[in-house]
Amino acid sequence: MSTVANPDPPPEPGPEETARALAELELYANHTSPAPRPATLPASATPPDGVTKRVRKLRDEVAEAHLLADLQGDDTPLMLDTPKVRKRRKAAQQAARLHALAQDPEMRAWQAARMRRLLVAAALVSLTLALAWSTAGVQLFAADGAAAWSPAWVFAWLVEPFLSLALLVVVGARAYLGTRGQPLNDRKLIRIEWLFLGLTLGMNAWPYLPWGLPDGTSFSFSRLVLHILGPIVAVAIVTALPIILAAFSHLDHGLSGRATGPTYRANVVAPEALVARARHLITTGQLPADAGAEKIRRALGGCGTDTARAVRDALRSDTA
Structure with a gap:
């Protein structure tokens, strides 16, 4: 069996080849790897203009x-x-104007006439009721023990009414003439009044006096006073009413003659302060130079009519 001999190992690279290989490797890596991304913050953290939510x-x-x-x-x-202030100012202005109006002579005369008519009406009503109160006592006296519903008993109820009507004629005439400034103080009329009142008082008191009581009836002072109360009130009214009306007729309201007359009292002197104020109003054009008393009175805050006329005369004397 034959064997193959091992080939020779490659020769080791030299330093130049190694440096060239590293350079090529670095160049390849630079061309193929992606570029690194720069680090950024969220858009909400750093706005483009630099103004944050806390700054705003x-x-x-x-x-x-x-x-x-x-x-x-x-x-x-x-x-x-x-x-609230406007309400108070309105109330104050109204109170001031009412006070100034109450000082006007014509208003004072009207108030006095109204009060006089009221007092006369109340007095006549009270007098009528007082005489009606005494009707029962007069009927008892005039009936003189007559049987109920007999002619004498029925006609006894008419005694007090015709006496009261006659008395009211006299008192009413004196009261009306007194309200018109013509008090009626004739002695004959006064005696007639007292005659009617005396008869009414006597007939009411007689059945309840000790010598007028029936046998077996004891005297009661309270019963006597109760039955003569009506005539006593009538006497008081008839006596007091002419005195009251005379006092009203002598009231001085700051007017001379009639309430609507064009003249005024000669002793009224215009206060210098009001005259100076009227001159200032004329100078500033708030008041005509030939203003009448009524315009002057309104311009000066509602002074009296007589005072306004006196101011008017003082102003006219300046231009005379």
Whole structure:
């Protein structure tokens, strides 16, 4: 059997070949491997303009603070009237005008006339009720023990009504004339009044006096007072009403003569302050130079009519 001899081993590369092979390997690696990607951050972390969410939030807060500081320095809202202030101012203006109107002579005369009519009406109603109260006592006196529903008993109920009607005629006439400024104080009428009142009082009291009581009936003072209460009230009203009306007729409301007359009292002197104020209003064009008393009165805040006329005369004397 024959054997094959081993071939000779390849010769080892020299240094130059080794350096050339490494250079070719490095050149191949550079052409075939991908280029490395640069490291980047998320878009939300670094915006293109560099303004983050915290920056924007703080910038908005600073801008809002600057606007608030500018607005807080403006006092215009504090100068506006709230609804409560306007309500109070309206009430105060109304109270001031009502007070000024109450000082006007014509208003005072109207108030006095209204009160006088009210008092006269109340007095006549009270007098009518007082006389009606005494009707039962007069009927007992006039019936004089007559049987119920007998002619004498029925007609006894008519005694007090015709006495009361006659008395009311006299009292009503005096009251009405008193309200018209013509008090009626004739002595004959006054005696007629007292006659009717005396008869009513006597007939109410007689059945309840000790000597007028039936046998076996004890005297009662409270019963007597209860039955004479009506006549006593009537006497009081008839006595007081003329005095009250006379006092009303002598009231001085600041007017001379009639309430609607064009003249005023001679002793009314215009206050210098009002005259000076009226001159200022004329100078500023708020009041005509030839304004009448009514315009002057309204311009001066509702002063009295007599005072306004006096101011008007003082202004006219300046141009005379």
